[in-house]
Amino acid sequence: MIIQIAKHSGFCYGVKRAIQILDDLIEANKGEKRIFTLGPIIHNNQVTEYYEEKGIKAIEKLANFMDNRMDGDRLVIRSHGAPKSVYDLAEAQGFEIHDATCPYVKKIQNTVSSYYLKGYNIIIVGDQNHPEVLGINGWCDESATIVNTLHDVEDMHPSDELFCIVAQTTFKLSLWEQMSTLFSEKLSNAVIQNTICLATEQRQKACIELSKTVEFMIVIGGKHSSNTRKLAEICSRNATTIHIETKDDLVDVSMFKSNTKIGIAAGASTPDWIVESVILKIENEGEVFFDGKS
Ligand code: SF4
Known part of the structure; x- marks a missing residue:
């Protein structure tokens, strides 16, 4: 198998920035105050689970949360942003707001x-x-x-x-x-x-180019991630395409023969470690010629 990774795969600038803002806040907070995100910080279940284990909870609807408020609660607005009414409500309720809306x-x-x-x-x-x-x-x-x-x-x-x-x-x-x-x-x-966004354009163009040169495309990212789903749809026009969240979704690696060309693309909210674990799984199943970025 020959594996090629699409250019511009993985975290985009806005997602990296949002994750950094949350990580910095966790570090500075030292467990003193409760930290919430407005919805999952990014559309990736594995990343959400990682932060849940650190005690960071996602609030789906701020208006439904008010009875649970405590002094000093921190609220991180994710890269998708939020309506003005959410800022107004959060401020009125005394949240310390950390705005990770992508610029x-x-x-x-x-x-x-x-x-x-x-x-x-x-x-x-x-x-x-x-x-x-x-x-x-x-x-x-x-x-x-x-x-x-x-x-x-x-x-x-x-x-x-x-x-x-x-x-x-x-x-x-x-x-x-x-x-x-x-x-x-x-x-x-x-x-x-x-x-x-340029990140979206770049990812879509790279996927068009790569999917024209391979037989299989594996698109990695959250099932709810809009940008990942679009990449999968674009790739499916040129190559047999599967959209997976993690290596566990890649059930039948045996379908890849020794001379199969496989392209890999990852959505803007897919961390590198998930991409690496998928490649490792394919590598463990057969002979792979790793060709780096396309
Ligand atoms: S607009 Fe969206 S895709 Fe573009 S950099 Fe920001 S978060 Fe990423």
Whole structure:
């Protein structure tokens, strides 16, 4: 087997930064105060379990937590960000807030907030249930129209009203390009900002390139991770693709023959140690020519 790892695999800048902020806080806290994250710090079950073992709990809904509050509780806002109302509520309840919102997401929130205050209608291109999109929508009083497909844009009526259009940072680039062309045809006064993160673009492009040159792609990352799922979908167009969370999901390694070319890609929230353990498992099952990064 020949294994190649896609360029730009693994933790992105925003995830590394969020993990660092949490680790620094744990270190400085020395177990004195309780530390919570707003939702799992990143979309990766193994990382969440690691922090749970250190006593860090994820709060899903802040409003439901208020009866359990204690003085000095710390709250870490994860890289996806949060709506303005969450900051207001956390502050009012006396949480010490540690904001690990990725600066790229923060920039979108600021853009949306400033255009909304100038009277623009906000459109967010992305998944209406994703925490990042929910967070961005929370900076324009939850007034945004959220669209996710070309069909959604085709259904829109032409308008000369003011619009500001942004994208979820992990949205698929090729679909965004098609959608923005349609937006500019239908909306004569639209500010269209491509806010897809460079990390996402790089990972998607690397996956397209690598998946064209191999027979199998193994995409590693959380089943709930939006960016990992998109990488798997992109790879599946060119190669037989499996999406796994850990080495334990890789049940039948025997399907890889001695001359099989395997590509490996990891989502932006997948730690290196999980990638390494998958490679080790494949190595232990047969002859492998490790070819490094593609
Ligand atoms: S994918 Fe981009 S926007 Fe999202 S956390 Fe990573 S660096 Fe930030």
